[in-house]
Amino acid sequence: GNSVTQMEGPVTLSEEAFLTINCTYTATGYPSLFWYVQYPGEGLQLLLKATKADDKGSNKGFEATYRKETTSFHLEKGSVQVSDSAVYFCALSDRDSNYQLIWGAGTKLIIKP
Amino acid sequence: KAGVTQTPRYLIKTRGQQVTLSCSPISGHRSVSWYQQTPGQGLQFLFEYFSETQRNKGNFPGRFSGRQFSNSRSEMNVSTLELGDSALYLCASSSTSARQETQYFGPGTRLLVL
Numbered sequence: 098g099n100s101v102t103q104m105e106g107p108v109t110l111s112e113e114a115f116l117t118i119n120c121t122y123t124a125t126g127y128p129s130l131f132w133y134v135q136y137p138g139e140g141l142q143l144l145l146k147a148t149k150a151d152d153k154g155s156n157k158g159f160e161a162t163y164r165k166e167t168t169s170f171h172l173e174k175g176s177v178q179v180s181d182s183a184v185y186f187c188a189l190s191d192r193d194s195n196y197q198l199i200w201g202a203g204t205k206l207i208i209k210p
Numbered sequence: 211k212a213g214v215t216q217t218p219r220y221l222i223k224t225r226g227q228q229v230t231l232s233c234s235p236i237s238g239h240r241s242v243s244w245y246q247q248t249p250g251q252g253l254q255f256l257f258e259y260f261s262e263t264q265r266n267k268g269n270f271p272g273r274f275s276g277r278q279f280s281n282s283r284s285e286m287n288v289s290t291l292e293l294g295d296s297a298l299y300l301c302a303s304s305s306t307s308a309r310q311e312t313q314y315f316g317p318g319t320r321l322l323v324l
Contacts, residue, residue: 140300141315195266197243198313200253
């Protein structure tokens with residue numbers, strides 16, 4: 098079945114550091130890929146998405162490129178801020194999952210000033 | 211546009227009781243999905259409703275049920291609560307169907323079962 102694997106956290110970085118959170122997926126079809134963010138005590142917010150191979154999603158300085166050849170959708174940001182501290186979830190949806198979101202385990206990001 | 215709202219935000223129940231959670235989707239959205247989030251199992255899909263009909267169902271026991279009203283508001287019910295039902299329950303809405311549409315999440319209802 099479909100699945101999403103994220104790098105384990107927590108990931109601890111200093112402010113202005115470069116961020117990469119790895120995400121790889123397994124799917125038989127052509128899924129849509131998502132990154133959601135969850136700030137402490139809150140629900141999930143869509144950060145960015147990509148619906149086909151080689152698409153790049155971007156928002157708030159974050160980027161991720163849909164790489165079908167490596168089945169990856171790694172999240173990157175050039176210079177993180179303390180306010181980026183949160184849990185980041187990679188997810189996919191496709192026909193095999195009846196288009197419901199299949200989630201990674203989440204990666205907690207801690208940014209120190 | 212107002213976002214997805216969920217009530218109540220927090221609940222404390224005891225084992226064996228039942229609970230009803232409510233979700234109001236974004237105005238105009240007709241699809242509502244429910245997810246359970248726990249530290250051990252992560253995020254898991256419960257069910258999706260579209261135009262008052264359950265379209266998809268996850269792998270949860272029959273104690274978990276839901277419904278959707280004509281105004282697209284949705285409720286989920288958990289009967290005979292167990293300690294393991296303690297979780298954050300998230301509701302998400304999308305404009306037509308969850309199929310290939312972005313889902314927008316509410317803040318969640320945190321349920322604690324004692």
